Amino acid sequence: MEKKPSVFTLKRLVQPLRLIDDWWSEDAYKPLRAHEYGADRNYLLARRHPAIANDFYTLIKFVAVYIRSLRKVSSPEQIHPNIHYVMSILCKGGLYQRGKVMVERYYVVIRYLVDDIDLGLVAGRCVNILHGVLLSKKNQYSGIGVSFPKWSNSSLGNEIAFVSYDRHALDYLTQQPYFEMMMNEKIFLISSVNTVPKELPEVSFRRNQNIAKMFYR
Structure with missing residues (x-):
């Protein structure tokens, strides 16, 4: 069998680094890729939504407040999670085209x-x-x-x-x-x-693999 060489392109290297947003909720159980609306493609959910005011376009309005708060911190642990999130989106780059199609x-x-x-x-x-x-x-x-x-x-x-x-x-x-x-x-x-109406509540179910394995034996 012919062996093909593995090629690590810039995209392949950068994509895993974007998997950083575990600030989307206090009870976040997994990190999401840095995204303006916290797109969770496993469950087809926008974890960050204008309705709950934690999306990028809502938080970016408070940049002046975040800058003032950064001047007062003495350790990284004191930095608010929203600041980490906003910076991750800015580092990711993009066109930042706000629109309904994104959610x-x-x-x-x-x-x-x-x-x-x-x-x-x-x-x-x-x-x-x-x-x-x-x-x-x-x-x-x-x-x-x-x-x-x-x-x-x-x-x-x-x-x-x-x-x-x-x-x-x-x-x-x-x-x-x-x-x-x-x-x-x-x-x-x-x-x-x-x-899908935007006023509907978001509900998702997680599969417990350990319980599922019990029925395969």
Whole structure:
């Protein structure tokens, strides 16, 4: 087998260094890449949002206050986390183009129209289609999340939703043959692609790998 040399470009070296923002919350459980809105692409969330006033464009307004506070500190531990964050964004560089597109997310909802359908089975099938799309060499999209709008403690609910920063990714996903077939058979009702309302509360679930391993034995 022919061995290909590894090339460490500037981009490859710099990207890991940007994984520094663990100031986004007092309870932050992981560092994020330095980003104006604290983009968490694993969960498709903006951890730093204008609604909670911790994004770059809100904090940059307080530069004069931060400069005055820096004149009074006697050790690095006394520097406010917001100052570290603002400096990380300035060091990262960029055009700093504030706009709605940077925080907007889109969603599409699939509703099951058959009353006695196996909710777990059909939801699993939908997720498998998503995985197939993301792993396909023909696919140019990534970053699609899954949500269950009608979820409760007793049921997954009769809807599954897909969420993405890219509305074209959702259009591409719902055009897969399986979804078109289920639509034609009147089993699925697929909504149009809509913008996620900004006033909705943010909720995410973390997978506990140690618990999951118990069911594989």
